Amino acid sequence: MLLWIGLGLLAAAVVPYVIFFIGIHIGKKPEKPPALSEYPPISIVISAYNEEAVILKRVDNILASSYPADRYEVIFVDDCSSDNTRALALDAFEKAGIDHRIIANTERLGTNRSYNKAILAARFPIVVTTDADVFFEREALERLIGRLVSDERIAAVCGDLYPLPGDGSHPAQMEGAYRNYYGRMCSWESAVDSTYAFNGALVAFKRDLVTRIDDRRGADDANTAFEAIRRGYLAVYEPGARVYEDVPPDFHRQYRQKIRRATHLIEATISNLDLLRHPRPFSRFFYPLRVYMYLATPALFFTGSVLFVVGLALAFPLLAIGVLGLFALIGYFWRGSTIVSFATNQVYLAKGLLNLGKDMRVWESTSNKVGTG
Structure with missing residues (x-):
């Protein structure tokens, strides 16, 4: 009996993933963004805390973009770094000849509140928010803006996030498998209507349509998308605008990063449940x-797993040992598999649910950098 109840709960747990799997393969596909006929002026906003090990490379990465340097400004918000981040950033922007402004917070604010300060200071109607420790491909910014201005109904666009190329670490392999599936889910949602599962590594929005980011609960990326959707516009995912992050090299730091992200995403999800009443595909299908x-x-996953293993052990002890051994082998040798990625993600989500109510707006760096932790 326990065996079948466990199987039933596991089947119920994967229902939304099965639906997304079907939609990814046979559902509507997103259109390729048109090439820009002209480059609209944009304000690039970066919020940073203790990023002295990567900030010089990050400035070089922005300068190497195919987006013309005379068509953007950079607003750099230093969130009370205890290292040399602000001085290095100022020097790098000046040497690169990039139009820039430095905002120095007098207290730790976190990403959302730092972005809102910068949005008020932005000179241009299109704002791009991006992290200090990620690197986008040369044409990523151009493709992101191309998608944003391609349709007047689009208010916000997100880029596609992956681990740094060549990172063969166990955490990076698992994150790559997760991101591959995650990105295709978001692309399907975007092709039909909208997605709020944005990546904060690279987001662009029209400032007259998204005037501020909810800085009380939730992630800046999801809250940006929700603000666009709440106003009746589209929030879409652009897979052609690829950006890379340095995945934490060990599970302890990756665990902290993923828990923080899961908590913020769940907070944003819960805080916008009133949108379920809106008469559009996003609210009637994807959001639920x-x-x-x-x-x-x-x-459902953890309860079903426990009941399944207990039931199997009671009925077929040797088979239960074999099944557990098989899953252990899959986790070790096929660490980049969808099964391992799915199971690991349930751990992050469960912990994120337990963290609800905690103030996690202020972060500590978890990437692979000297002098941070």
């Missing part, structure tokens, strides 16, 4: 799937 995925699936 995401709510199920983030709030119900972790409990």
Whole structure:
């Protein structure tokens, strides 16, 4: 009996993932963004805390973009770094000849509140928010803006996030498998209507449509998308605008990063449930799937797994040992598999649910950099 109940709960846990799997393969595909006929002026906003080990490379990365340097300004917000981040950033921007301004917070604010300060200071109607420790491909910014201005209904666009190329670490392999599936889910949602599962590494929005980011609860990326959707516009994912992050090299630091992200995403999900009443595909179909995925699936997965293993052990002890051994082998030798990525993600989501109510707006760096932790 326990065996079948466990199997039933596991089947219920994967329902939204199965639906997304089908949609990814046979559903509507996103259109390729048109090439820009002209480059609209944009304000690039970066919020940083203790990024002295990467900030010089980050400035070089922005300068190497195919987006003309005379068509953007950079607003750099230093969130009370205890290292030399601000001085290095100022020197790098000046040497690169990039139009820039430095905002120095007098207290730790976190990303959302830092971005809102910069949005008020931005000179241009299009704002791009991006992290200090990521690196986008040369044409990523151009493609991102191309998608944003391609349709007047689009208010916000997000880039596609992956681990740094060549990173063969166990955490990077698992993150790569997760990101590959995650990106295709978001692309399908975007092709039909909108997605709020944005990556904060690279986001662009029209400032007259997204006037501020909710800085009380949730992630800046998801809250940016929700603000666009709440106003009746589209928030879309652009897979052609690829950006790379330095995945934490060990599970302890990756765990902290993923828990923080999961907590913020769940907070944003819960804080916008009133949108379920809106008469559009996002609210009637995709948002309920995401709510199920983030709030119900972790409990169903872990309860079902325990009941299945116990039931199997009671009925077929040797088979239970074999099944557990098989999963252990899959986790070790096929660490980049979808199965391992799915199971690991349930751990992050479950912990994120337990963290609800905690103030996690202020972060500590978890990337692979000297002098941070």
